Amino acid sequence: MKKLINNPDNVIADALKGIAASDKDVRVDFENRVIYRATPKDGGKVAIISGGGSGHEPMHGGFVGTGMLDAACAGEVFTSPTPDQMLAATTTVDNGAGVLHIVKNYTGDVMNFEMAAELAADAGIEVATVVVADDVAVQDSLYTAGRRGVGTTVLLEKIVGAAAEEGGDLASIQALAQKVADNGRSMGMALTSCTVPSAGKPTFDLPENEMEIGIGIHGEPGRHREPIGDAHSVAEQLVQPILADLDFTGAPVIAMLNGMGGTPLIELYVMYAEVIALLEDAGVKVERNLVGNYITSLEMAGCSLTLLRADDEMIRLWDAPVQSAGLRWGL
């Protein structure tokens, strides 16, 4: 294992120190491992929190800021945070208008957030939850824990964060969040595995000439393995399953071509050129896009594609100002 770390057991604590030192717009609660906005949003507005295992940076901590999240809970690497952390975050950010929990659909995340929501309800705080489950790589999801929550989470945090900033109530914010979750789809692939610091070795071995199609964001194997193809054929493998799952024509689309952490930007641009050409051929109109590393899997090489079938309201909220370490425009 070659990593820029001190002790593998202290990676999260050490990284939180760096986040606190580098971003004057956030405040870090080191005991509970929660990242808050330095200046809380105005009273009377719905608060938005998310959280999950670490190792996906900038998600979620990098999306705490004006126009996006009020707080993010950091778990151990690839491990859901605990209910205590989420309860601390929920209690701290509640302005009396309620709190939305944005949860990615993993058994652990769902259970821990459920427990936190139960505890928050006992404390008299109104909590609504949206679960993101957008990964089309998961087939036969009736026989699994459901689809995984991946890239759509980033787009959802941006759009819902903007709506909360405008002062929407909890019911309308939850409905919007659900609409985004229902209309987002993702598909990912990997050229390499990644190494969890506490494990010290790669989660899986991928031979030099092979790629893994349909990976999630935890270094876990995907749908299947095959000989590596060129960017054009990989783009087809990402685009086709997404378009087969939902009709993306006839609506404005937000696209995110996301790097898994170990892929250079130049390759992401090569991939985006292939993806956008395939989408144009399929009659899909991409109105907004992101290309870069937004929801990563440590140093995994590879990428994922997320498409959101948006509407004018979502596009407007997408364009609204945002100021966070991971996304910033319009301010």
Place this chain on the structure above:
Amino acid sequence: MSATEVTLDQLAAWLRRFAEIVEQNKAYLTDLDSAIGDADHGANMARGTAAVVTHLDEANTVDALLKKAGMTLVSTVGGTSGPLYGTLLMKMGMATGAVTELSGEEFSKAFHAGLEGLIARGKTELGDKTMVDALTPAIEAFDAALADGADVHAATESAAKAAAAGRDATTPLVARKGRASYLGERSAGHMDPGATSSTYLFDALAEAIGT
């Protein structure tokens, strides 16, 4: 003390021994989890069980001991193991009351309450390739041994054997819950990490009751 009772000290020794076995097998659990999951089970369980050990001396009753241990796991482990192991022990504690020893039947009742709580939290069934596949046969074997007139120590040894058999039976299964379920058919042929750590719970119990 008769051989049909479990004392507070034995329960504390159980959790202490569980932490030791988990620590010794940390890398093995993570290897199992790397094959079909996300490579964090060993580290997470070691962190949580070590935290449990630091609170064992605070409790003067069985319910306080188990509830504190469960809450400690929930607040230190995260992932799926935190809520599941935490719920198991918390619900066990809620079922025992403020006593300092348990009869075999009372211990069985606590186990059933814990397992029911875990199943409700995890929405898991037998055969999903999870902890439940080791815990369920273990508790059944414990009950059967008591019904046959065995003492609690012998019953825990039966339970440990049944847990191991349940764990082994997870190997050919296709996972239907948790991170491994995303692998579909590719999850078959791998022993489940959660079922494996669950067997340690009963190995530790058999050792603690035997001393």
